[in-house]
Amino acid sequence: MPAPPVSVVGLGQLGGSLAAALAAAGRPVSGWDTDPAARDAAAARGVRITRELTGVVVLAVPLPAMATVLDGLVVDPGATVTDLGSVKGPVLASLGGQLGGRFVGGHPMCGTERSGHEAVDPGLFAGARWALCVEPGTELPRWLRVAEVALAVGAEVVPVTAAEHDAAVAAISHVPHLLAAALAAAAAEAGPLALALAAGSFRDGTRVIGSDPAFVTAMVEGNAAPTTAALDRVLAQLQRPRSELVAAGHAVVTRPAGRRPVRIPLERAALLSVGRAGGAVTRRLAAFVEGWVPDAGD
Amino acid sequence: MPAPPVSVVGLGQLGGSLAAALAAAGRPVSGWDTDPAARDAAAARGVRITRELTGVVVLAVPLPAMATVLDGLVVDPGATVTDLGSVKGPVLASLGGQLGGRFVGGHPMCGTERSGHEAVDPGLFAGARWALCVEPGTELPRWLRVAEVALAVGAEVVPVTAAEHDAAVAAISHVPHLLAAALAAAAAEAGPLALALAAGSFRDGTRVIGSDPAFVTAMVEGNAAPTTAALDRVLAQLQRPRSELVAAGHAVVTRPAGRRPVRIPLERAALLSVGRAGGAVTRRLAAFVEGWVPDAGD
Numbered sequence: 001m002p003a004p005p006v007s008v009v010g011l012g013q014l015g016g017s018l019a020a021a022l023a024a025a026g027r028p029v030s031g032w033d034t035d036p037a038a039r040d041a042a043a044a045r046g047v048r049i050t051r052e053l054t055g056v057v058v059l060a061v062p063l064p065a066m067a068t069v070l071d072g073l074v075v076d077p078g079a080t081v082t083d084l085g086s087v088k089g090p091v092l093a094s095l096g097g098q099l100g101g102r103f104v105g106g107h108p109m110c111g112t113e114r115s116g117h118e119a120v121d122p123g124l125f126a127g128a129r130w131a132l133c134v135e136p137g138t139e140l141p142r143w144l145r146v147a148e149v150a151l152a153v154g155a156e157v158v159p160v161t162a163a164e165h166d167a168a169v170a171a172i173s174h175v176p177h178l179l180a181a182a183l184a185a186a187a188a189e190a191g192p193l194a195l196a197l198a199a200g201s202f203r204d205g206t207r208v209i210g211s212d213p214a215f216v217t218a219m220v221e222g223n224a225a226p227t228t229a230a231l232d233r234v235l236a237q238l239q240r241p242r243s244e245l246v247a248a249g250h251a252v253v254t255r256p257a258g259r260r261p262v263r264i265p266l267e268r269a270a271l272l273s274v275g276r277a278g279g280a281v282t283r284r285l286a287a288f289v290e291g292w293v294p295d296a297g298d
Numbered sequence: 299m300p301a302p303p304v305s306v307v308g309l310g311q312l313g314g315s316l317a318a319a320l321a322a323a324g325r326p327v328s329g330w331d332t333d334p335a336a337r338d339a340a341a342a343r344g345v346r347i348t349r350e351l352t353g354v355v356v357l358a359v360p361l362p363a364m365a366t367v368l369d370g371l372v373v374d375p376g377a378t379v380t381d382l383g384s385v386k387g388p389v390l391a392s393l394g395g396q397l398g399g400r401f402v403g404g405h406p407m408c409g410t411e412r413s414g415h416e417a418v419d420p421g422l423f424a425g426a427r428w429a430l431c432v433e434p435g436t437e438l439p440r441w442l443r444v445a446e447v448a449l450a451v452g453a454e455v456v457p458v459t460a461a462e463h464d465a466a467v468a469a470i471s472h473v474p475h476l477l478a479a480a481l482a483a484a485a486a487e488a489g490p491l492a493l494a495l496a497a498g499s500f501r502d503g504t505r506v507i508g509s510d511p512a513f514v515t516a517m518v519e520g521n522a523a524p525t526t527a528a529l530d531r532v533l534a535q536l537q538r539p540r541s542e543l544v545a546a547g548h549a550v551v552t553r554p555a556g557r558r559p560v561r562i563p564l565e566r567a568a569l570l571s572v573g574r575a576g577g578a579v580t581r582r583l584a585a586f587v588e589g590w591v592p593d594a595g596d
Contacts, residue, residue, distance in 0.1 A: 109497035110497060158491070164491060167488065169492075172495055172499070179532075179536075181543045182543060183473065184546075185547050186469060194466035197456060199407035200408070201474040205506065210551050216548075224540075233487055234481055238529065242519060246507070248486075249478060252504070253507055275491055276491055278489075279494065280494065294490060
C-alpha cells in the first residue's frame with residue numbers, strides 16, 4: 001500500500017518544516033495557512049496549496065486555534081487527523097470529541113525559540129522524539145499511518161497516553177520555561193551589574209524564554225495542573241542540601257545512554273510500555289514495529 | 299613602561315587558556331601546575347614552567363585550594379596577585395589578608411562545563427566580561443596592571459566590589475546551577491518517559507550541571523548567603539501569575555543592548571559606578587580608561 005498523502009494545516013516553523021521535509025523526500029504533500037506569506041514559502045518548497053485535506057491531516061497551529069482550525073476547510077471523511085500541539089489533554093478532549101478514533105494526538109519534541117515560516121528547517125525532525133498518543137479509542141492502523149509520517153522525516157516515535165505526555169512535558173519543557181522566566185526576572189531585579197556579568201549559565205538557563213510569550217503562556221496555562229505538580233517537585237529538590245542537590249542533578253545529565261533493540265507487537269499495551277520505559281519506535285514492519293528501550297545493564 | 303610579565307598558577311581550563319592567549323600574543327608568560335600533564339600542555343603552547351612568580355601573578359586554582367596555593371612557590375615581593383575564582387568575598391578575606399593592597403580579586407565570566415588542561419582555548423576570553431575588584435585598600439596602579447592583562451586577551455573589565463560581585467554572580471551563575479540541578483533531578487523523579495522526551499528546553503536548562511560537582515558545590519557553598527538571597531528572588535518570581543511571569547522573563551532576555559561610550563577617571567568611585575550601571579572598561583589610556591555603559595535612551 002503506498003504511503004497516504006499528507007496535508008499540513010499551519011505552515012509555520014513546525015508545520016512548514018514537516019511539509020518541506022516530506023516534499024523533499026518525494027512524498028505528496030499539500031498544505032494550508034491563513035497567512036499568504038507562509039503559503040508562498042511552502043509552495044516554493046514543493047507543497048501544493050489547497051483547502052482540501054486528505055490522507056494524514058496534520059494540524060500545526062497554536063493551541064488556542066486548534067479547536068476551530070478545520071472551520072472553512074474540507075476534510076476527507078476517511079482522513080486520519082493528528083496535531084503537533086505541545087499539550088495533549090485539551091486537544092484530545094476537543095478534537096477527539098469531534099473525530100473519535102480518527103484523531104491521533106501527536107507532539108514532536110523539537111522546535112526552537114524561533115517561530116513562523118522564516119524558521120522552517122526540513123532537518124528539524126531528524127533524531128527528534130515524537131510523542132504519539134495511543135488512547136483506548138485510538139484506531140491502531142491510523143496510529144501507524146501517523147507514526148510513518150514521523151519516521152519518514154527522521155523522528156523516533158514515543159507511544160504515550162495524553163495524560164502521560166502532559167505530565168512528562170510539564171517536567172521537561174513547561175517547567176523549564178517557567179524557571180527560565182523566573183531566573184531572568186530575578187536577575188533583572190538584582191540589577192544592571194548582574195545582567196552585565198551574565199554569561200554561559202545564565203544564557204543557557206534563560207534561552208527558552210526568548211520564545212513568543214503568547215505561545216509559552218498558552219502552553220503552561222493549557223497544562224496547568226501537571227505543570228504545578230512538576231514545579232512542586234523542582235521546589236522540593238531545591239530544599240535539599242546543596243551538595244546533595246548538585247550531585248543528584250549531575251548524575252541525571254551525565255547518565256549513560258545505552259539502548260537495547262526491541263520488537264513491539266501492534267498492541268496498545270505493548271506500545272505504551274515502550275514509551276513508559278523511556279524507549280521509542282524507529283521502524284514499522286508488517287506485523288510489528290521495531291524500536292529500543294534504555295539498556296539498564298550498562 | 300613595558301607590560302609586566304604574567305605568572306599563572308593552575309594551568310587548567312581558565313589558567314591554561316589565559317597563559318596560552320598571552321603567549322600567543324607575544325607576552326612573556328610563565329606558569330606552574332601541580333599536574334605534570336598540565337605543565338607539559340602549557341609548555342607546548344609557549345609558557346615557561348617555573349615555581350618563581352613575578353609581575354602579575356594569576357591564581358587559577360579551584361576555590362578550596364586558593365588559600366594555600368602559594369605554599370612552596372616563590373613570589374616576587376613586588377608582584378601584584380590576582381585570582382580567577384568564582385566567589386570573591388572569601389578569597390578577599392584570605393588572600394587580601396595575606397597580601398593587602400597587592401591583591402586584586404578577579405573573575406572572568408567565561409569557562410564552560412568542561413574543565414582541565416584538555417579544555418584550554420586561547421580564545422576563551424574574547425568578548426567576555428571580567429569582574430575585577432576595587433576595594434577600599436586596592437592600589438589602583440595594580441588594579442590597572444591586572445585590567446591590562448584582561449584587556450590583552452580580549453575581555454572587557456567590570457569594576458566591582460567583592461560583595462557586589464558575589465551578589466551578582468549568585469543571581470546569574472550560582473542560582474542557575476542550582477535550578478539546573480533541581481530541574482534534572484525532578485525530571486528523573488518524573489520517570490524515564492519524561493527523560494526520553496527531553497529536548498531543547500531541558501538540555502539548555504540543565505547543561506550547566508554537567509560541570510564537575512565538586513567545583514559547583516564549592517562555588518555555591520562558598521557564596522551561601524548571596525545564593526540563598528538570589529534563590530529567594532527566583533522563588534518569589536515563581537509565585538506570580540504565569541502569564542505575568544512569562545512576559546517579565548521574556549522582556550529581560552529580549553531587552554535592547556545599546557551602549558554609550560564613557561571616559562572614566564582613575565578613581566575608585568568612578569570605576570565602581572560604571573560597573574553598577576552595567577558597563578565595562580574596554581581600554582586603558584594615560585590618565586583615564588575608556589568603556590561603555592548601557593544606553594537607556596533606546
